[in-house]
Amino acid sequence: MESPEHAAGFWGRVLVAVSACVLTVSIVGSAAFLWFRIQERRELRTRVQGFIASLENRTDAELADRAAQLRGKPKVAEYVLPEIRRALRASRSEDQLCAVIRLCEAFVDRREIETALFELRGDRREVVAGAAVDALAKVQPAERAAELLGQVLAGAASGETVPAGVDSACAGLFRLGAAGRAEIEKRLESMTVDRRLWLVKYVNEVGGPYRESWLTLLGADTDAGVREAVARARVMPEPILSVRVPAPQGVGDDNQAHLASEARRPGDAGD
Incomplete structure (x- = not known):
């Protein structure tokens, strides 16, 4: 008859062998699952990159539709x-970058997107910089948007903002109503006279409740020329100012800024 010690040893070895098999299967299964997940993420990233690359060929309506779809699918x-x-x-394509910025307007409430857009205020491709600042004007609440646009204006003197x-920051503040007015009031003294004259022209031409x-x-400007321009604007609502395009803060007259698109008129760029 088999001794109890011998039987216990046999079943112990069986248990160890079974445990080893189970552990091996578990490890192999985990490795297979991990490999599958890695491949799945690679494929998803490839599809997402293709989606991003295709944005520059989309219309504004299509971009808005894509943004709505993404908002509806948080994962x-x-x-x-x-x-x-x-x-x-990192995008080198101006068209693609502008399209991505347009898509970002749906996600400006996310701080990482807000930061990425803010960093583009100094992009030497001025269309890109203007589009990025336009998107920042859509941040909520309006007070936060006004604060960001004020910071954009503050970077003009150092060249951090092109x-x-x-232009886009001024236009955005004007659209923000009371919050924008409060912010621009703090920034007026640091602006050049040309920029303040441009503001009179812009405000007069765009009109509206503000x-x-x-x-x-x-x-109430400290410069007599600006005050006179305001007085003339009130008498004649139609564009009547003949001012140069405002130069960047701290830069000579030879380096002229671009007017915001809403204020552009034929012949405005000349002296």
Whole structure:
């Protein structure tokens, strides 16, 4: 008859062997699952990169539709947004970058997107800089958007913000109403006279519910030329100013800024 010790040893060895098999299967299964997940993520990233690359061929309506789809699929957006941020930092195509910025307008409430857009205020491709600052004007609440646009204006003197970014910041503050007026009031003294004259022209031409409030603010300017321009604007609502395009803060007259698109008129760029 087999001794109890011998039987216990046999079943112990069986248990060890079974445990080893189970552990091996578990390790192999985990490795296979991990490999599958890695491949799945690679394929997803490839598809997302293809999506980003195709944006420059989309219309504004199509971009808005894509943005709406992403907002409705938060899990998908989590994969797409890192690629969007990467494109904002590294894209060499101006058209693609502007399209990505347009898509970003749906996600400006996310701080990482806000930061990426803010960093583009100094992009030497002025169309890109202007588009990025335009997107920042859509940040909510309006007070936060005004604060960001004020910081954009603050970078003009040092060259951190290109002229098109300044144009878009001024236009964005005007659209923000009371929050924008409060911010521009803090920034007026640091602006050149040419820029303040441009503001009078812009406000007068765009008009709207905030026109009078801004003209009142600009009418108290320390420069007599700006005050006179405001007085003339109130008498004649149509564009009547003949001012040079405002030069960037701290830069000579030879380096002229671009007007915001809303204020461009034939012949305005000349003296």
